[in-house]
Amino acid sequence: NAGVTQTPKFQVLKTGQSMTLQCAQDMNHNSMYWYRQDPGMGLRLIYYSASEGTTDKGEVPNGYNVSRLNKREFSLRLESAAPSQTSVYFCASSEEGQGVSGYTFGSGTRLTVV
């Protein structure tokens, strides 16, 4: 029972480097999300995708881009990493049907930018 899988689990980048965080879900969910978690601030929405082929900005989109490659995969790209992007990143997915679904979260990617 995989659920939501994120890779990598840990990453150290130098300022200015780029990288892509990968996320895949196997629950056939339409909606996917990227959050970042910082101490004392809870989780803040970076981008979300309501369905395949659509993406929208969340609360803190600056410095990030996303791609909804297909229904399963939703990637987050940092084009030029900054120390302010040091954080734990969570991907999540959900499905709307009868009533409100739960949201399934991945185990996170811990990113450090030096």
Add this chain to the structure above:
Amino acid sequence: AQSVTQLGSHVSVSEGALVLLRCNYSSSVPPYLFWYVQYPNQGLQLLLKYTSAATLVKGINGFEAEFKKSETSFHLTKPSAHMSDAAEYFCAVRVDTGRRALTFGSGTRLQVQP
């Protein structure tokens, strides 16, 4: 726009004592409300959710929460704390208009003393 306030970033209780974690929400339309738990270095696990059915919601691990519209609250309780309950707890809100992503509170870290 909806928002969530969690009162108390740290709560400490003795083993066997009542656990009360506070959550107040702000929403102009009927909300859906969630509580998640996060153990160290792990992802988020759903404890319970309110979806406009019964106002008293029972979740996993003996936790429950009561939706009080007049107080705009959704406090989490457990009658008797266990050492294994030590974790960070997040309250989250979602509404059915526009963006359907979760909006999180800043979290409450629960410490359980022997």
